[in-house]
Amino acid sequence: MIKLRKISFCALISASLMMCMSLVVFAANEAADFEGKLPKNQGDVKVSTIKKGNKVEYFTITMTEIDGFDRVCAWTEGSLGANYSSPFNQVHLDEEETVAYDKVPKVGQNVSLNLDNPVKVDYTVKVAGSWNPD
């Protein structure tokens, strides 16, 4: 009886762990919404940080708002500020874009999305969209 209880207990823990892991995997695969403001004078802004969930060598991004513009520069970096992808990449408004990593982050590492206006203006620009680092 005690042995059966132990086996049941282990099975329950294992099943719980598996469920948690699958939730983490599914959560990391979902695109996350973001919004922010591009600083004036071509400053850049960090709009979102997500843990990488898979080993794919690109991230996807869809811009839904870039007030007055239809292009924005988008790149990713790690916790210490080193770039994972090139700031030369531009993405277009209302299109799902796939951007390759130059240096692929490891699964579980934090990946931050940065945005920058390719045109120098003297005011902030509202941006919004969604992205997935996987």
Next chain:
Amino acid sequence: MSYFITDVKMLYKNRILRWMLLFLIVIMVLDPVSIYIMSMQYTSFAENIGANSFQFWLLMNSSNWGNTVFYAMLWAFPVLSTGLVFYNERCSSMFELLIIRGSRLKYYLSKALAVFVVTLTNFFVVLSINVMVTYTIFSHDAPMTKQYAYILPKEGMFSYPFYQNSPLSMVMLYTFLNAFTIALFALFVFAVHVIIKLKNRYVALLFPFLFLYLMNYAASLLLRGHQNYNLSIIIQPRAASALVAIIQSKDVVAIFLLISLIDLILLVFGYLRNREVL
């Protein structure tokens, strides 16, 4: 004519102008070199971003430091381009001597023309140096990538027919526009120096710079719904691809005519205001 030649020589002998030119030439050369060195770290750079010279000349490449430095100092260049030559002369006895020798009209006309022509020439040449270095390092035949396609001017933009003619035509258009803008504002700064007797050299440098910066800032906020009339946006090549509003040729001509008219009015006002000199 002799006044004009003397004024041009004085500008080129001026230390402020020389240091500014040296600073600019260093940026114009190092900017494309730094991109080339940086891009070599990543084997996928040419494939993903591209390797065409049209993408990397300083005015177009807003992702690199050279573009940031140039446009950050845009309102300082017209002030530095005057070299404070007129200011220094007015603080000395040379001012009255030169006016007596020639005439007031000849003196002011020559000074204004020298500032405009020298500034236009300087900036056209240094920006062309950047274009030459970029086209030497990167090939103009490199294949078009998706990122290259994203920087092409939209149909209807004033620069679109120039790009259709050849990418280099568009490059030279913006080179000329930026040089012309800085030259017009150098004339504006000269007019400010004629109209207002500023207390010392530092004020003579700082006041026009702050005035230009604040004027541009106010214009940017007022023209937020009409970005096609914003001069600081018009002269940026990336605006031709990234802006939703279409900047037409008539918008560009109207803005430059307006600034030229303002310069003319200020110069005439400065000339008339200084009648008491003799």
